[in-house]
Amino acid sequence: xxxxxTIRSGYIVFxxxxxxxxxxxxxxxxSDFLLEHSKNxxxxxxxxxxxxxxxxxxxxxxxxxxxxxxxxxxxxxxVPVFLSAYGQDxxxxxxxxxxxxARFDVFKEIILDFDKVESIGQAFADEVFRVFRxxxxxxxxxxxxxxEQVEKMIRHVTGER
Numbered sequence: 287x288x289x290x291x292t293i294r295s296g297y298i299v300f301x302x303x304x305x306x307x308x309x310x311x312x313x314x315x316x317s318d319f320l321l322e323h324s325k326n327x328x329x330x331x332x333x334x335x336x337x338x339x340x341x342x343x344x345x346x347x348x349x350x351x352x353x354x355x356x357x358x359x360x361x362x363x364x365v366p367v368f369l370s371a372y373g374q375d376x377x378x379x380x381x382x383x384x385x386x387x388a389r390f391d392v393f394k395e396i397i398l399d400f401d402k403v404e405s406i407g408q409a410f411a412d413e414v415f416r417v418f419r420x421x422x423x424x425x426x427x428x429x430x431x432x433x434e435q436v437e438k439m440i441r442h443v444t445g446e447r
Contacts, residue, residue: 287348288335295331300369361394368402378407383414391422401431405439412443 292301370386371377377386390396398414400406419427429440440446 287337287343287345289338289341289343290334290336292334293331294333296329362397363390363393363395364397364399366399366401368400371403376405376407377403377410380409380413383410383412383418387414387418390418390425390427394425396425396427398427398429399431400429400433400436403436404433405435408439408443411439415440416443 288302289304290302292299294300365386367377367386370382375382377383415427415429419425429436432440
């Protein structure tokens with residue numbers, strides 16, 4: 287619902303910017319940032335949320351984007367995959383995939399955004415796109431904004447051509 291929100295906990299800062307709802311500006315999309323911030327460290331967690339005064343976004347539009355049916359529950363989620371990598375780590379292991387997949391079982395549809403992800407390992411891809419799908423056939427996972435290397439690995443583990 288917010289155009290900008292920041293969550294800061296310890297050294298970690300996550301910021302989400304939604305540029306799509308400003309009047310008289312071109313559609314810029316969304317941006318997510320995860321940073322380690324060692325200056326001004328404070329214990330605890332703080333959250334800052336801002337709504338642009340010219341925003342035309344409605345609560346109904348937000349709810350519609352995350353619900354699939356008339357149950358009015360949040361059954362769809364959008365996950366920026368790059369946030370599951372820590373620092374310069376590549377997403378290669380099953381354990382990294384399992385951390386990404388935590389709590390996915392409460393959704394019916396998961397959109398995995400691979401923007402800023404250069405490649406993924408076979409074990410990571412297998413855990414997400416074969417093992418999880420076999421264990422949860424009622425949940426749909428849709429990768430988006432994949433590059434050629436990521437697409438190739440997903441096709442490899444799923445047997446799709």
